Structures are given as C-alpha cells and as structure tokens.
Amino acid sequence: MQGTGVKSVTIRDVAREAGVSVGTASRVINEASNVEPENRVRVRAAIEKLGFVPNRAAQSMRNGSNREIGIIVRDITIPVLAGFVKAAQSVFDQAGYVLLISSAENEKSRELELLSLLRRRRVDGLIMTTASQVDAQLASAREHLGFPVVLFDRDIANAADCVLIDHAEGMRQAVSHLLSLGHRRILLVTGDLETYPAQSRIQGYRQAHQAAGIPVDEALIHAGSFEASSAFVETASMLGMTNRPSAVIAGGIGMLPGVMKAVRAHSLRIPEDISVIGNGDSDLAVLASPAITVIKWDYSELGRTSARMILDRIASRAVPAQRRILFPTELVIRGSCAAPLADA
C-alpha cells in the first residue's frame, strides 16, 4: 500500500496526517530522542501510509552535504580496477554515501572535466588517479576542489593522502626471477613516466639488475602509455628486432593482453621462445596456456582502505597532515617463464 511517488509527498503532508508539527515529524525521521513515543508511532504510520521519502536535495541544502563521493579511475573496464571500485563502494554504502564513478582514460582534458563536474556537485570527497603527477593545470584543479582527496597509486608530496602499491618490490622480484633463469634481455613495457607506477617499476627493474651486477640496456625500458594498444605496439616492435628480448614484462594492469597479442603476432611460443610476466592478476593470466606468472596485489583491500581514508577526512578535517600508505605485492609464479634458448 505504498504511495505512487508520482506527486511527491512532503514532510508537511506527513505532519498533517500524523497531527503533529513538521518539527516533530523531522525529529522522528532523524531519530532524535526527544519525541513522545506515541507521536513517534503516529508519524511512522503516516510515513508508511503516504509512502513518504525524504527529499535528498532539500536535506543536502540544509546539511551542506550530498553524501556522495567521487571516484576517478583510469578505466572501469579493467576488471581489477572495477574490483577496487566495488570494494570501496561497499564501504561507502554502509556509511550512507553513494559513489560517482568515472573513467578518465588517461586524458588530461577528460580529467579536468571530471574534476570540474565533481566540484560543481560538491561531492564530499574524491578518490582519484591522475594522468600526470607534475602537470601544473591538473595540480591546480586538484587543489581548488574544496573537499578531501585520496590519490590512488599516485605519489605527490604534500598534496593529499596517497594509497600506493609497492611496484618497485614487485618488479625486483620479477626481474630477479627472470635473471636467475638466465635472461639477460628483459623488455619492460610500462606507462607514462609522469606517474608513480611507471617510475617505481623502472626503479625496481634497475635495482634488480644492479643487485645481480648486470648492466641495464636502456633500450629495453619502454615507458609510453598504460593502454593495452600501446603495450602491443611497443612489444611488437621489439620482438621484430634481430636481437630480440628473451622476456617481456607487462608493466601495468591491462597491458598483458597487448603483450600477448604481440607475442602471438610474431608466432612465438610461451615460454619456449619468450618468457612473459604480467602485472595484476586476471582470468586471462590464470587460464592462458601456459598460465602467466604475475605480480599481484589485493585490490579489494586497497579499495576499502582508500574509502576509509576519505571517510576519516570527512569526519574530522583536522587529522594527520598527509598519509602515505604502501601496499605489498606478491609474485605468483606460473608457467610462462623458462630459461632462454641457448641461441638467443
């Protein structure tokens, strides 16, 4: 026996129906303690009878909060990122916030648009990645938001809370693994150098070589874009060389498909002709033949942590200046790596 919801029922209607004032009705709705039990019952009955639903816009105007959070990821169609978002969402759900989810596609213009949109909407907080950690225009847009920001896998000093993944350590392990199998020409394809994940992966790559006393061939480090299409192009061009690499690392989530397509385009066998390591786990990595060795980490935990950090900031603006959290990675060894061919 719900109301139709078509001609909207207001708190005034509820008050009239219950024979009390709007103040009292409001108190019942907001579960204030100082209400005569009898009135509470009557208001509840009126709400039920009329099918009353509080108008969020009006509440927002009074309270100054929309109870909504923005989240900007690189690309929501990458399953691990969608998992990250989903985990964050479950935390926000419980706290009574809704999520505005967007993909910035690594494009500065799109990111600026989204920032402007979220600012207009006066969201209560934002979890975001960024196309560039050094771009002045993006920095300025971020700083003039007026609500707390948690940066996801981006590292900007004094700017905002940062939730980071320990890509350097993951890469050290992966490269050491390949080095110990005998590989000496390991191709790393990763994304934009103006971002933390690219920087820290390259750092780990160098450190592993250094620790093994093996010089780095700079031509084997390809920092372009995190897109799978970019991974394909970079990998394909390197595999076409006479002195081609004996191993490839997809240095970004979502890049493995591009790398594998390039390997297939050159009719190379994994792991006989070329060893492959991915970043971020996926159905593809698990079910490929052979299964692909990957560096992985817990996206769900990352999502929950990021959400809680934003919620903390909203609750009390005056907390630790900047927080910086580093999440561990894990190397999962499967069947995609072997010793290189003797003639390689």
Add this chain to the structure above:
Amino acid sequence: MQGTGVKSVTIRDVAREAGVSVGTASRVINEASNVEPENRVRVRAAIEKLGFVPNRAAQSMRNGSNREIGIIVRDITIPVLAGFVKAAQSVFDQAGYVLLISSAENEKSRELELLSLLRRRRVDGLIMTTASQVDAQLASAREHLGFPVVLFDRDIANAADCVLIDHAEGMRQAVSHLLSLGHRRILLVTGDLETYPAQSRIQGYRQAHQAAGIPVDEALIHAGSFEASSAFVETASMLGMTNRPSAVIAGGIGMLPGVMKAVRAHSLRIPEDISVIGNGDSDLAVLASPAITVIKWDYSELGRTSARMILDRIASRAVPAQRRILFPTELVIRGSCAAPLADA
C-alpha cells in the same frame, strides 16, 4: 586566482560583486538571452573572480531534478558490462547527467536495497537488470519508483522499456555449428530460469536440435546461476561422468572462465577432447590457446541505446507505451570447436 571553495560563495555574493541583482546573476548563469551584454560580462567576471560554483542541491530543489541516473548491472567487474556502463555514461555526460553505478550481484535483497536507495535519491531514471522477472516483491519495488526504467536484457510484459539481446538466435547458430561438426551431447550451462537470457538461450538450444531432427537430452541443460563459480561446478560435475558431453557452451557472460577451469581440472584438451563456446567476447576468449569461439554482440551500442531511451522518457513522459528492442548477435568462429572423438 580561483576561490578556495572552502567557504562557499553564493549567487548573492556574485550579484553584489557585479553590482546587479541575484535575478540577473541567475539569468547569466543559466544563459538566458534577456540580459544586457555589459551586465553579462560583469557577472561572468564576478563569477571568475570569486570562483563561484552553483550549488547543485539548491538547483535540484528548485528544478525538482538532480540530473542523475541510476544503473544497476549484475557485476561491474565483468568487462563487457563495464563497457556497457561506460558507453551509457558517455551519453549521459553529454546530456549533463551523472551516473550512479551499482552491482546487484544477482541478489534479491541487494537489488531491493538499491531500488530503495535510488528512490530516496529521486534519480531521474534507471537502467537496470533484475535477479528475477517474476518475483512479486521486486516487481512491486520497480513499479513504485516514480521515475522511468529501462530494463536491460530482461523481458517483462507491460512493465518498462526493454533492451534485449537476441540470445536465441545466437544459440541456434552456436548449437547448429556444433551439431554440424558431429556433436550429439552438447552441455549448456546458463543462469537463472527466471530471467530472459537463460530462457531465450535454452529456447535457441532446443530449436537448433529440433531443426536438425536431434532429440534434446534434458540432463544437458543446466540452468543455475550466471556466476562463474556456478559454471565451474556444473561443468566439472558433468565432465566427470562416464558419458560426458563432447561440447560445452558457457551460456552467460562471465561464465567462460568457470567452464575453462572445469575443463582444465579434468585435464581435457580444447578442442581435441572437448569443444567450447562462450557468450560475450573477452581478452580471455581471444588470447586463450586455442582462441575460443563465442557468441557476441555490441555492448557499447546497447549502452548508448539504453541511455537514449531513458533520456527520451525523461524529456517527454507521454511517449509510446512500452518499447522493446532486440539486438542481434554474431557467432565468431575461432579454434575451440572440432569434431568429437570417434569413441566419445
């Protein structure tokens, strides 16, 4: 030289700064034509100087619209569904709406919660799937929303606009393909019978058999849940039988990984020991060895169409009673199907 945004600037401040009334300021903001050019310039300057951003909640209260749309999918971590959402989002973006995205996870209780949330939020429209087309409680919740709904891949008479995929035709083609290769025991694992995609796939499965004059073994039709884990269990149990099927069709997007895990668990080779067909394309299907034959369709186009249908309804409530659109599917033949072994 933007405002900090911390102590919010109102239209009144803008009007004062520009030396005009709030009415004029409002007209400039809303791009009304009847404003003296000089005043327009001054108001724009004031907005710039003060860093004014209109308060959406206040606008919403006046206009009665939040300019937001809800979208409920089964699981946002399934890439094709995320692609569907992304395509819809691009249409809403341009129309000045934001999207509230949620996964219902095929759970009735979760779906009811989301419906209630969106109703409270008074979104302007909703694109949704549903766990069950026949559940009375879900139907009632849907009907009392107070805003237009487009059902995505669910078919409910007289209920709302429906955007459907022609699974029956896709399945007819897939099954005919297998039948013509000589398969006689084709396992179909699909989702809940209370949903259109399961029903229409089973229908297509039967029709293909009928057309070929081959009787259907009912034990080979498994309608459980669309979850990958369910696909794994159903497939694994059937592959363990002595008279095991010679082909399997994953009858739902996101189910292919489950099917492939089951095949792997039984150490069966594709396509020598068993033929496999998936629903919905994916990196996994493309890059598996061999690549997997799939029934696919254009999710982006579906997303855009669904978005436009909602926008139509919002623009003019009094349009065609119910619209029902059927999207075509395509069978993409790759390397995962072969003639069954003679002894099977």
Add this chain to the structure above:
DNA sequence: TTGAAAGCGCTAACAA
C-alpha cells in the same frame, strides 16, 4: 517535548 519560523541557495513569476 513541542510548534513556529527562519533560513539553506537557487529559479522564476511578477512588477517596474
């Protein structure tokens, strides 16, 4: 404990 009333920031109707 309750009711009355003052706004929150904005748009639009009305008057000038």
Add this chain to the structure above:
DNA sequence: TTGTTAGCGCTTTCAA
C-alpha cells in the same frame, strides 16, 4: 531588461 520576492522541502534554533 532588471530587481524583488516567494517559495522548493528540509532541519534546527528558539520559545513556549
């Protein structure tokens, strides 16, 4: 063309 003003629906003082 412009200014003034009445609300939109709600929460929260302030008095009673």
